[in-house]
Amino acid sequence: SSDVELAPAEIKTDKVPSNARIKLSDVSLEDKKMVMTEVEQAANLNKVVSTTVNYVDAEGTSLFLNSEGTSITMEENRVALFLNAVAASENGIQFGHKSTGGARGFEVIEKEDLELMGRTAASKAVRLLDASLPPSGRYPIIMDPELTGVFIHEAVGHASEADLILQNDSILKDKMGTPIGSPLVTIVDDASMDAFGYYAYDAEGIKTSENVLVTDGTLTSLLSSRETAAKLNIQSSGNARSGVGDQPIVRMSNTYLKPGQMNFEELIEDIDHGIYLKGSRGGQVDTGKGVFQFNAAESFLIENGEVKDPLRDVSLSGNILEILQKVDAVGSDFHLGVGFCGKAGQTA
The missing domain is CATH 3.30.2290.10 (PmbA/TldD superfamily)
Structure with a gap:
C-alpha cells in the first residue's frame, strides 16, 4: 500500500x-x-x-x-x-x-x-x-429556510465533498470556476459559526473558517480533508470530522444559502400558481447522477401572489444543476437549524 x-x-x-x-x-x-x-x-x-x-x-x-x-x-x-x-x-x-x-x-x-x-x-x-393532496406537475416553488437548508445540504454540500469528487461520484467534478447556478446563489460552509455544526478545529487540527463553495453561481471551493486536499493540490478546508475511534472523513458543518434582499411578500407576489414548501421530512440525493428527491413537512398553494390552501405529502424531485440555474429570487429571512447526517457509518 x-x-x-x-x-x-x-x-x-x-x-x-x-x-x-x-x-x-x-x-x-x-x-x-x-x-x-x-x-x-x-x-x-x-x-x-x-x-x-x-x-x-x-x-x-x-x-x-x-x-x-x-x-x-x-x-x-x-x-x-x-x-x-x-x-x-x-x-x-x-x-x-x-x-x-x-x-x-x-x-x-x-x-x-x-x-x-x-x-x-x-x-x-x-x-x-384537513390538507389536500398536491397537484402533480412542474410548479414555481418557494422553500422556507429549513427546507432550503436541507436542499443545499443534499444537493450541493454532498456533491462538493472532495472524497466523492475523487471517487467520480459527483456532478461537480471538473466544475471548479464554472457557473453551476444562478448569480443569486452563494453557498457557504462555516464551522466557525455559532450554530449547531460549530467546531473550532477539525479532526486533523485544521482551524475552521468561512468557506464559500459557490460565489454568485460559480463553484469556487470544495469541502476537503488534508488527505483529499493533497490529491487535488489544494489547502484543506477543515472539514475532516470523525466519531470517537473512527477515521476522519470529509463532512459538512454549518452549510447554508446566503440570504438575499427580498421579503416573503415580494417572493410570492408574481407567482400565479405555485407551491410554498415548509420544513423537511427527509430526502435523498444521487451526487453522481445529480438528481434529488425531497419531502416537505408542510405546504401551501400559492395563487395570484397569495398563500392559499394547505397541502399534505408534497414531494419534489429534479436535477440539481437545472434547479440551481432556475433560482430567480432569494429571501432575506435566515435561520440555521439542527440537523444530523450519516456518511460511511458515522453520524455528524
Missing part, C-alpha cells in the same frame, strides 16, 4: 475554552425533564394522539495531537431538543416536528419559547389532517 500524502498544515498550539454560559453538567436531570414536560404539554392539542420529546446534550474535552507538533485542546458542548407530534382523524394521521439546539450550554434551551415550540408542532400536525 502506498503512503498517504497530507496537504501541508500550520503547526498550532491552542486551547479553545467552553463557550457555554450555563454548563450542561450544572443543570439537574429534573430541570431537563421539566423542559421536556413543558414542550410535551404545550403540544397536547385536540386531535393530537401521541407526542415524542427527545432531549440530548454532550459536554466534553477533546485533545488533538499529531507527530508534526500540533497540540489542541477543545472544550465542547452540544444540546438539542426535538418534538414530534402525531395527529389523527378519519382522514388518517399526520406529523408535526420542531427542534432547537446549538453548540453551547443550556442557555440555548432557556431562551427558547417552549410553549410556542410545542403548539407550533402540534398545530402543524392537526392542520395537515
Whole structure:
C-alpha cells in the first residue's frame, strides 16, 4: 500500500475554552425533564394522539495531537431538543416536528419559547389532517429556510465533498470556476459559526473558517480533508470530522444559502400558481447522477401572489444543476437549524 500524502498544515498550539454560559453538567436531570414536560404539554392539542420529546446534550474535552507538533485542546458542548407530534382523524394521521439546539450550554434551551415550540408542532400536525393532496406537475416553488437548508445540504454540500469528487461520484467534478447556478446563489460552509455544526478545529487540527463553495453561481471551493486536499493540490478546508475511534472523513458543518434582499411578500407576489414548501421530512440525493428527491413537512398553494390552501405529502424531485440555474429570487429571512447526517457509518 502506498503512503498517504497530507496537504501541508500550520503547526498550532491552542486551547479553545467552553463557550457555554450555563454548563450542561450544572443543570439537574429534573430541570431537563421539566423542559421536556413543558414542550410535551404545550403540544397536547385536540386531535393530537401521541407526542415524542427527545432531549440530548454532550459536554466534553477533546485533545488533538499529531507527530508534526500540533497540540489542541477543545472544550465542547452540544444540546438539542426535538418534538414530534402525531395527529389523527378519519382522514388518517399526520406529523408535526420542531427542534432547537446549538453548540453551547443550556442557555440555548432557556431562551427558547417552549410553549410556542410545542403548539407550533402540534398545530402543524392537526392542520395537515384537513390538507389536500398536491397537484402533480412542474410548479414555481418557494422553500422556507429549513427546507432550503436541507436542499443545499443534499444537493450541493454532498456533491462538493472532495472524497466523492475523487471517487467520480459527483456532478461537480471538473466544475471548479464554472457557473453551476444562478448569480443569486452563494453557498457557504462555516464551522466557525455559532450554530449547531460549530467546531473550532477539525479532526486533523485544521482551524475552521468561512468557506464559500459557490460565489454568485460559480463553484469556487470544495469541502476537503488534508488527505483529499493533497490529491487535488489544494489547502484543506477543515472539514475532516470523525466519531470517537473512527477515521476522519470529509463532512459538512454549518452549510447554508446566503440570504438575499427580498421579503416573503415580494417572493410570492408574481407567482400565479405555485407551491410554498415548509420544513423537511427527509430526502435523498444521487451526487453522481445529480438528481434529488425531497419531502416537505408542510405546504401551501400559492395563487395570484397569495398563500392559499394547505397541502399534505408534497414531494419534489429534479436535477440539481437545472434547479440551481432556475433560482430567480432569494429571501432575506435566515435561520440555521439542527440537523444530523450519516456518511460511511458515522453520524455528524
